[in-house]
Amino acid sequence: MAETAVFNLLAKFSLFFQREVNLLSGVREEIEYIRDEFERMMAFLRVADSMEENDPELKVWVKQVRDAAYDTEDVLDKFKLNFARNHGTGFCGFVRKISFSVMTLKARYQIAYEVQRIKNRVINISMGHQRYHDRYGILEQGSRSIGVNNAWYDCRGDALLLEEAELVGIEKPKTKLIGWLMEGDPRLKVISVVGMGGLGKTTLVKKVYDDAAIKKHFQIRAWITVSESFKIEELLKSMIHWLFKEVKQPVPQGVETMDWNSLKGIINAFLRQKRYVLVFDDVWDIQAWQVFRYTFPECNCGSRVMLTTRNADLALFSTREYNGYVYDLQPLSPQESWALFCKKTFQENYCPSHLEGLLTSILRRCEGLPLAIVAISGLLSVKDKSSVAEWEKTYQSLGAELEVNNQLLSMKKILSLSYSDLPHYLKLCFLYLSVFPEDHLIEHWRLIWLWIAEGFVEVKEGAPIEQVAEGYLNELVNRSLIQVAKINGKRRIKLYRIHDLWREIIVFKSREQNIVTIASERDTRWPERVRRLSIHDHLEHLQQSKRFIQLRSLLLFSATYSPSMSSMLASLRDLKLLKVLDLSGASLKIFPNEVVKLGHLTYLSLKGTEVKKLPKSIGRLKNLEILDLRHTYVTELPDEILNLQRLRHLLAFRYEEKRNYYSFNNECGFKSPVEIGSLTSLQKLGSIEANHGSGSIVPREIGKLTQLKSLGIIKVRGEDGMALCSSLEKLINLYALYVTATEEDEIIDLESLSSPPRLLQTLFLKGHLEKLPHWIPSLHSLVTVCLRWSKLKDADPLQYLQGLPNLVYLDLVEAYEGEELCFKAGGFQKLKILLLIRLKGLRRVTVMEGAMPHLEELYIENCKLMEELPSCIEQLINLTLLDLFDMSDLLLSKLNRDLPGGDYWRISHIPEVWIGDTKDGRWRGTNM
Template sequence: MAESAVIHLLANFAPFLQQEANLLTGVREEIQYIRDEFDRMTAFLRVADAMEENNPELKVWVKQVREAAYDIGDVLELYMLRLGHRYGAGFRGFLRKVSCFIKTLKARHQIASEVQRMKSRVIDISKGHQRYHDRYGMLEQGSRSTGLNTACHDYRGDALLLHESEVVGIDKPKSQLIRWLVDEDPRLKVLSVSGMGGLGKTTLLKKVFDDSVVKNHFQSHVWITVSESFKIEVLLKGIIKQLFEEIKQPVPQGIDNMAANSLKGIINAFLQQKRKTFMENSCPSHLERLSKAILNRCQGLPLAIVAISGLLSTKDKSSVDEWDKIYRSLGAELQGNDILLSMKKILSLSYIDLPYYLKLCFLYLSVFPEDCFIDHWRLIRLWVAEGFVEMKPGMTKEEVAEGYLNELINRSLVQVAKMRRDGRVATYRIHGLWREIIIVSKSGEQNIVTLAGEQSTEWPEKVRRLSINNHWEYTQQSKHFTRLRSLLMFNATDSLSTLSIIASSNDGLRLLTVLDLRGASLETFPNEVLKLLQLRYLSLRGTKVKIIPKSIGKLQNLETLDLKQTYVTELPDDILKLQRLRHILLYRCLVDDVPSYPFEYQCGFKAPTEIGSLSSLQKLCSIETNHDNGTILLREVGKLTQLRKLHIQKLINEDGRVLCSSLEKLSNLRSLIVRATGEDEVIDLDSLSSPPQLLRTLCLDGSLYKIPHWIPSLHSLVRVFLRWSKLRDVDPLESLQDLPNLVELELVQTHEGEQLRFKAGGFQRLVILCLGGLKGLRCMKVEAGSMPHLEELFIRECKLVEELSSAIEHLTNLKYLQLGDMSNGLISSLSRDLERGNNWKIARIPKVWIGDSKLGYWEGNYL
């Protein structure tokens, strides 16, 4: 854990060492010494990382390194803030430089004194490092050893490797054994299988042992091989190890030296705990609500269910208070309960096993409230702003961060809550017990995140990151916030006053890098923000802020500006001073989520004309181009070669060629959304000769003469939306059906013809199809072999007259059919057939929904 802090610190030393003109004599050498000393510690930290949890003395030393790294980083950044001036050129610049030197002399002496103190602190920590120097060799050697073991070969084990399909003649005896084990007399029993060698006894029994019916019937399972000459103690130890490994709990200490009777006692105690909490009796009615609530806290984690059930079995069944106390304070119960402590140790193993660069990212998840759905891109942008993400050649930091998330998903440490329709993850969630037992406790212990209002009452001396959920009564002394780096508020009603209170501490919020006020009750841009010169991430999403002040140009370290769903309609020219900006997110939906959007359901913002100077931009959403400088603005977009997502609003026909010229330069583009000034305005992008080949999402809202000729060449396309195209003599399916990776297709007022024909072999990966506003459509044909993987079909405002069942006959994987505002005749016949059980083609679809919006709202029924 400390290594992440140290590596981040080392990466930031260079700018300070380059400021030689501003450094007092000796300070440069002191900083260089500190850097070199931390550099020497880093190699040891990488090896010590995995041993920190089990070595209290080493844990103290690592904590000292981590806190020293944070404090030195604070000192150096404060130094930069106080002395980092631009003097200008010429004689006036020289005078400013001399004047500044005199004015800041006291501050520079203070910095020199602080650096000297930090050097002494590092020297003391280094002495502690020397005490571990001998151990370092052993650690390094241990990490390289392979530990090969040799053992006699047991040929019976070969039978266990056979797949069931490779074995013949066991179906009948296997079924019989399973019946004896599961279906018949529930009393304890022993079943014996005998026969000559090679008959297949071991194979048969292993297949019974592995059968899902047997696995689900018994809570514990052990496979033991008994040879002709055996020791009972060895067998009992093997049983114990398997029993505890199955529930991922550590094996009791000292079993290697126990006699047979003691080992039998452990097995007996274990199996006694395996009865559910109320033994053979049902749950008392007065505990049912709490039982379900506690079970929900376990969220399906078997280890948690077993451990907490064991705890509850020791409690008074007549006392609701005792059970309620456990529900409310599972975290506190961990401190004094051996059963739950062992669960915590087991859960900790997954955390300890993480590589150093993931530990900080993982514990950072504690900033999000319990049961919060964590947005994919929000988390990634926060990680990047916090400095957690390493640079890798040929990759953006955001791409590296996505790799981090995938690692955590693969380790089952974060759960996917919602998938996007293109197969990517939209939101995540954290298992409640994971969050409470591991993430929150370790995050607080290592001073990564402080949670205001949660159970912990003891605050660190220097709060580094503060997360406030709902209302928070300010009772802490201001000294806690002198080194605050991140402030995130969730559902806060008094965010502005809270921000003002925290900003009034000794150094204000001068070191703040992350400020997330999403959803706060703000109507004006907070003045305190303009003083946060280190700010990298600013979110005012969902607030009522209307105007961004010119002085935002002071925030020259800003990387993310999130103003989605605010009332801001224009960004000042001073935004161009923010050369590190990577994400500008600013648009607002004008209507709620309804089946049929009006054309103007979103508005963007008026961008500065010279937007092309922001060369680091990756996301630009969404700029309006129907003003006097729109043509120049579109030309400037071509300079943003790092763009991954581009959203353009209110494009006029005459600017289509200029946009095409710019798009040819955006080779990194993954998402392109273009909306015309009105539904009758033509979008002319046919002059685009070299489209971005990595494009995954394409949305064109406006009239088209024809489908752009370059669309069929975009083999990376996953999602295509063509709305208000109003094509007359052109079949849009011809250009789209062979796209090899197309998963989602939406056609809204795209086609004015009477028929759509989905040909055999077309749309081989399509999962979602939405057809809307095709009022001329009378017939929909789907040939066999078309859309073989289609799962969801939405049809709205289409006056189909032919029977729909023939169109979906070959869509054998269809799971959801939604029909809205269709012809009365079609809906009536469909409903009548389904009620009578006549239409099996529709009836086989798991979910069918029919709705109508004629009354001014959207309502419907599942059939």
């Protein structure tokens, strides 16, 4: 973490020296000295970050560096806030500059004093750096074997000794893997088993490896444990010893002194013309895999290579290269978890009735993770089975037990290996997840914006910072450190969550390194300096006596309005260095005026509050980049919003709760200043009203926002078409476009758009279309198309869409008034989700052979003239879900599975079929 703190500080030094600074004599030189010292320490910090867990003295030094970097950053920001002003030019500017210098003389002396104090600290820290450089300097070359801790018992090896009778939930995945290994294809194949640490990947694969059928099928077997800190030569030598031992032959002479290329040659020659199975256990990254990938000869003997990994990217990369398979190992089911826990704790599949409630709670925390279940059951197996209080105490203190109990310590260490393997920029992003309360679902864009506002995301030339942050998030998902909780209908990840036990580890490490301070009734420990404060539960847990003058971030969760909140909001005016303020969901009705005094504020979220109006003073927040007003009652922005020239994301919309999801006027947006085009840094804007102001001025202004990537515009009139099309042609970076007409009969005229944004991935059009825009077929990047209330009368509206090569999601709501839709052969090759809603004239859906081959979900609702299922629906073999709501009685009657000659056979291959209606205003569904 210290490395990231210093990295951010060095970037601030660069900006500081680019500006004219009015400092006392000698102070600039001292700041340059501090910068140079931090630059010298930077090279060693990456090594130190990876080693501090095993060296308490080094850990103290790293903390000193981190704290000094934070304090230096505070000084620079104080200067920026108080002294970096533009006094103008000419004689008047000179006079103002002199006058300002006199008025701020005392403050500049204070800055000089703080700089001197920090310089003295840095000198002492640098002496410690030299001492550690002498001790560890040879390791700065980046050896992967640095920092291996042998002081704890690595119980992963126990997986190789477990009897199959002790295992739970292994039979199904074992059968699947054996089938893949022994299938008849003679080509070399790679099979990857992927999942988070503690899921039992090694245990599963070892049981497959030792199965009698596998032993009989393959001539040669070898098991190679790679691990995080592998050394190439040692692994290759170990592999050679294992292989020659298999055939009871002596190892070739000279192996111990050979380089790794020669070692690979021996392995390759040995395996030729043999049917072999090789297991590489615990492979961490693609670099480790590439050490071995060319060692395997391709002899068309039906050989197989298996690997276990926590890295989904590696699993996909290795199997794709060798026509293989990925097995994504899932957590145990609640029933399997119960069985495993009882077997380990009570030596039978039985739990005393008085402990059942507690056992349910404990297993909920384990979330199907076998390693956690085994470790915690081992801890509780020695507890008094008759004492509910003793079990309750253990459950309540589980987080603390992770740190002190020997049985749980190994589990924590194994899970922590994944954390230790992270690059420095991901470690800080990962620990930052501790700001979210337990079981909180984490919104995709909220997390990305918070990371950016906190300064965690490195700026890379040619890549938008949001894209870099999304890469960070994808890497954490692929490393199985964060779980996908919800994917929206358009196949985009919307929500994430953290495994409960991972969260315990994250909270501990975050507290230890003073990344985040949590205020809740469960956690009352406070560091000397609070930089990021996350308030869980109620504000009563906030220590009102504390002064948070160094606070950079404040986030509230589940905070109700109370005197404590009023007091907390009043204290905001003292938090001069605050950059992040997230009041999402707080019981606020009035915008807190104290907020506008936060000159450093970069991120402000009032999402889900009852705030109705922004003050004109909002324009004072010159550094604001993200303003989230979603699901508030703000319907108009003051002209002063145009002063926020750094604003990149401006979102203000809500959906009317009393209206149906498929109601036309269910979305409320905002009226903007007519010169909204002056906010040229905007990348996300929604939902702005088009009919605000005279003529089509707002649609014309949008054309000036050339950095826009996502645009939501509502209340579009027919006469706005020309101006809107002209603007859209200028938005070459746009990837998401949402357009809604003023009323459902209002025509959206987009025909004059001659050069649509080529990067467009999402197109949402809500309103009457005389015909489908001619330019749609040219948008080969389109993934999502939603057409609502289009009322198309074309003979075949699908002809414009069926050739789109990347279309995954198609949503048609009152979009077509004809009698037939025809999905032609070869069309919609990537379509996975299709919605046909309220197509009231529709009688037939024809699906020709070869159309929609990858369709997974089909929703047909309120198309009551349809009397038959879509033709050839039985050929849609990848269909996993069919939803039929408010359909004709004749169509539904044919789906009775007991009806001779009925249509049930045509949908019998679909795992999930739902049939229902909206009688009495409620959905009634039946899973067939």
